[in-house]
Amino acid sequence: MTYAAPMVQANPSKPSVDVNALVECIKACFDCAQACTADVDADLGEQQHLQEMVRCIRLCLDCADMCLTTGGILSRQIAFEPATARAALQACALTCKVCGDECERHAQMGMAHCQTCMEACRRCEQACNTVLSFLPA
Amino acid sequence: MTYAAPMVQANPSKPSVDVNALVECIKACFDCAQACTADVDADLGEQQHLQEMVRCIRLCLDCADMCLTTGGILSRQIAFEPATARAALQACALTCKVCGDECERHAQMGMAHCQTCMEACRRCEQACNTVLSFLPA
């Protein structure tokens, strides 16, 4: 149902990093962007706790944007530029870590939407770090 | 692995349309955005046919953007506005149809990446139309 794997395979340009790591990271980026977008909205619906959710909303907005940008960069295989990919992946991994930490605080207080968003952030952070480990230094 | 369904369920605001149709459309929008982003790149790698791919590249760029916007609008359940959702879904369904038609032409000439992208566009077009059928007129 997701198209990341067949699109990587069918691309005339060879991927510059391990295919499995690349596909997982592309999927994790787009999935995390959707989860963060949805978590912003779920946070806005927490009427009794709205003030406490402001930082989470802000970080989820940043994270959704950064994940889409990084997922887009990784979806492109032609004229791949390791240096810019590295900078994007580092920014994305950090943004996911900070956002995931904030979501975890709310998850521990029982917010299921923040629990799910935290999982999306943790997975994306790890996927970015895995691709980083395959990039030339 | 995708978070659309649990995020819809955990949202404090009830969804305004059928849950299954909503979740499928959110997933289809994000998946189609990724497929179109990747197809732009695959088209750029078709060195012998680059000139013929220009219209496909342009339509895939439009389609990726419109799918992300529509997927974002549908990911928000609070203060849901049927009129703007309807306009976005109509624009997205049409953009997916036009892009899918162009991808189909190249798929028929053997380009596997355009075949996959066409499937993503067709699925997203249908998912948008299904949500439209649940929206108040």
Add this chain to the structure above:
Amino acid sequence: MTYAAPMVQANPSKPSVDVNALVECIKACFDCAQACTADVDADLGEQQHLQEMVRCIRLCLDCADMCLTTGGILSRQIAFEPATARAALQACALTCKVCGDECERHAQMGMAHCQTCMEACRRCEQACNTVLSFLPA
């Protein structure tokens, strides 16, 4: 300081609509996207009125996304597709109208950031309608 006009002029493909209307609409779309993004944040800072700002935040998020998508579609002159451009412009004009109306309510209660965002939305709505009037029916 903005590059919309020289980029339209230097493009090897001729624009499909009136150049002045096109350039103004591209600028209005990107400017409105920035204003809406900033207004989401300003609304989140309205600690005493946070609950009342929720609808404004949601509509500004939708509007920012739709304006960027429409601004992108209009920035592309090659293989221009009047039908999809029309659908995007209609969705954008409506989204700007609904968002501008909500911002106006808060502007009337003294929120300067919503006043500015309302002006951005009104300008973009009008710019989209002007381009629509130049598109073949």
Add this chain to the structure above:
Amino acid sequence: MTYAAPMVQANPSKPSVDVNALVECIKACFDCAQACTADVDADLGEQQHLQEMVRCIRLCLDCADMCLTTGGILSRQIAFEPATARAALQACALTCKVCGDECERHAQMGMAHCQTCMEACRRCEQACNTVLSFLPA
């Protein structure tokens, strides 16, 4: 005509960095995103040189995305996170540099659209570096 300055001023949260540097960087990011989006399209119209433009197209796509993400992060003043802002700004400055260098090659061969896009990239790179100089280490 741009709203970055009044939106920063009207925001209930104080900006975390020098206001002039912040406003200029927000404007430079959105302007560069538009220029890069338009340059992708102009490159696609260079029928006699299409193959030579592929790297420029790819880098402009990356740059447009990264500029929008960074412009969005800087448009948010509440719960500002210097570490993630820093990573985004570094990634954006580098992406603008690499894209600007590629555009410069084509500008020197007479492509006016790449000349304009190069100017947008250089300005944005510098604006990001200026904001970085104001961020706590």
